[in-house]
Amino acid sequence: MRTAYTADQIRAAEHALMARLPEGTLMQRAAAGLAAVCATALGRVYGSRVALLVGGGDNGGDALYAGALLARRGARVEAVLAGSRTHERGLEAYLLAGGRVAGVMAVERADLVVDGLVGIGATGALREPYAELARAANAAPALTVAVDVPSGVDASSGRVAGAAVEAQITVTMGAPKTGLLVDPGAARAGAVELVDIGLGPYLPAPDVTALTGADVADLLPRPATESDKYRRGVVGIAAGSDLYTGAAVLAVGGALRAGAGMVRHVGQHAPVAQVRSHWPEAVVTELERPSIDGVGRVQAWVLGPGLGTGAWAHEVAASVLASDVPVLVDADALTLVSRDRSLLRRTAPVLVTPHAGELSRLIGAGRAEIEAGRLEHARAAAAELGVTVLLKGSTTVVAEADRPVRVNATGTSWLATGGTGDVLAGVSGALLAQGLDCYDAASCAAHLHGLAGRIAADGAPLNAADVAAAIPEAIRRVHDEG
């Protein structure tokens, strides 16, 4: 399990650790780790050109001490001082080692830029001249290594409010920060390298977590020898309408590939016919009236892909949500519940799987605002609606009351294409039907779906059916990792 922490959590842990160590020890550890990563990235330190962007706080101190280490190894190091003050001892050590102070031109001629403008002590958008220096680093041909977090990225949320450094590598001190795992911040961080400064024993419960493949392998149910299709879990899929048939085919496909014992599709005539012809394995029921009464027992429902948003769909949604099993609410069903919240009044679990636009209708926040602050909006929605929320997007996050948000790191932008959400709904539903709770089902499904997207894309466009077809390979890979 990967874990990440807010700036406040890190600061508290640092204080506890610092109280037991001679002054300056932590910064020395941080700088040594930072210099080592820079040296590896440079390949040859002697004779290379390094520019340091140095802010007025300890983040700048880290950069200066690391710059001193690189200067001692023969690098030509130039520091651009951005703050009205500069870490005094760091600057002394740096100058003593042969480092120089320079203007912004240093950035243009550097092989490597070290971004030590701000770290966890930043407040709000970068002010000048910090913002200008961040832009200069982004425009320069050099490799950029960010100290702790890319300056301009909020360490606790991943928000980017103005100019922000786009790093190829971020060397983070003590423990990863939440903003390095959540977009838009995560996209600015590049590869994240952790420097162990001894913070481990002082860290609290994490703010966010990310499942590794091995974690997913542990959580996934494996059929036992005595399993039969009913014990392995029957997933019901209430999807498709005479207008929209493809979504049902894709959701059923996702569910079939993710290990459900049986998939039962219910819907109108056209989608039922499509599902029957695509998936002879599925059991289909054409609904004569908008109700699931009498269609047979299922362990979990997927509700919504292509269902429509009219009166018929509303009746189907009410009937599915009146059941006593977990329900995944997706796509058109999200529109239905945002119009009629009373549909969500039930005791069995609910998992909602919106993208930012759908979440904006559900909780009345702006779409851009949700994209900018994915974590806080997913958390707020989970609390307000009393459900588990899987918020899709460039970083998929899963939020549930009283649990750390799970962030998915496997996705690829190739997945941003029509129908992939229907596949995700099917995969999640199959995991719910196999007995995973909403939180685990959603986070495992997001992991497998992202991995399947990478396998299917392999550097080129994919379609949603390819993603469903790659789910078994994704499952094999997580088991290999486990």
Ligand SMILES: NC(=O)C1=CN([C@@H]2O[C@H](COP(=O)(O)OP(=O)(O)OC[C@H]3O[C@@H](n4cnc5c(N)ncnc54)[C@H](O)[C@@H]3O)[C@@H](O)[C@H]2O)[C@@H](O)CC1
């Ligand atoms: N506390 C410790 O023991 C350790 C701290 N470390 C480093 O110290 C950093 C935190 O240091 P600080 O608490 O001094 O804070 P920072 O250095 O992150 O930021 C504070 C400085 O940035 C300026 N600033 C803040 N927001 C700004 C904005 N929006 N635009 C322009 N300037 C802004 C402030 O005026 C101040 O000079 C960590 O991120 C890490 O890099 C590491 O050395 C590990 C040990």
Ligand SMILES: [K+]
């Ligand atoms: K930084």
